[in-house]
Amino acid sequence: MSELQPSSNNADVATLRSPPRHIAIIMDGNGRWAKARGLPRALGHKEGVEALRRAVEASRDLGVTHLSVYAFSTENWNRPQTEIDALFDLLRVFVRRDLARLHKDGVRIRIIGSRIGLSDDILSLIDEAMAKTKDNTRLTLNIAFNYGGRGEIVAAMQQMARAVEAGQLKSDQIDEAMVSRMVWSGESPDPDLVIRTSGELRLSNFLLWSGAYAELMFMDLWWPDFTRESLEKAIDAYRRRDRRFGGLGA
Ligand code: IPE
Ligand code: IPE
Ligand code: MG
Secondary structure (H helix, E strand, C coil): CCCCCCHHHECCHHHCCCCCCEEEEECCCHHHHHHHCCCCHHHHHHHHHHHHHHHHHHHHHCCCCEEEEEEEEHHHHHCCHHHHHHHHHHHHHHHHHHHHHHHHCCEEEEEECCCCCCCHHHHHHHHHHHHHHCCCCCEEEEEEEEECHHHHHHHHHHHHHHHHHCCCCCHHHCCHHHHHHHCCCCCCCCCCEEEEECCCCCCCCCCCCCCCCCEEEEECCCHHHCCHHHHHHHHHHHHCECCCCCCCCC
């Protein structure tokens, strides 16, 4: 971990906070993982799916109830078409191959993001996965696909503006709780912890609304190298953080 964390910010062992309910992950570094091995980037993404499977399983075992993963950002349309195709194929493969098992394991799948620009086959796959697993309660897996944090806020604003135009909503009824419900990720509580792999120190437009007070953790490893131990380590570090929410804390 490349964290520079003053020890005064760490709670002592006696006051470990409860584990995070909702973890969000920016799964970054697939391309560099592949490059370091002289492999094509697509293979890095393929290994990234293996890491995702590990993360889902470990989250479920460690009592996390919501896991959000950033799989394709609205900015990722800026990549070459071959790379975009590879990333879309992986979503297809993941949903087709893993849906039955995830469903059996009690995982509720939600794909969060814009539907604009997605092909019909992807849209029906998304709808199928969400419908099939909608009543599962063990773990909610939010897959942020064609997701952007600003776009998510704009979509919520448009929805509220339409309700105002239709006379169903008064502007002063709009409050933070309403926006929290209206964003794509609104069926999950705010993330407690946002993890980014690959060493980059930015959010890249992920969960700008709901992540307002999340603990941030930047890990120095490529996403395909992420293991159950990586998640345990992150949770352990989280439990030592002093979350103050503007107050004076522990
Ligand atoms: C993350 O890995 C996966 C997606 C963005 C879809 P990258 O593809 O960004 O890998 P790097 O950052 O180039 O190494
Ligand atoms: C963020 O990673 C998006 C996903 C992990 C899906 P990027 O690799 O696209 O982000 P930047 O370009 O480094 O900000
Ligand atoms: Mg990247």
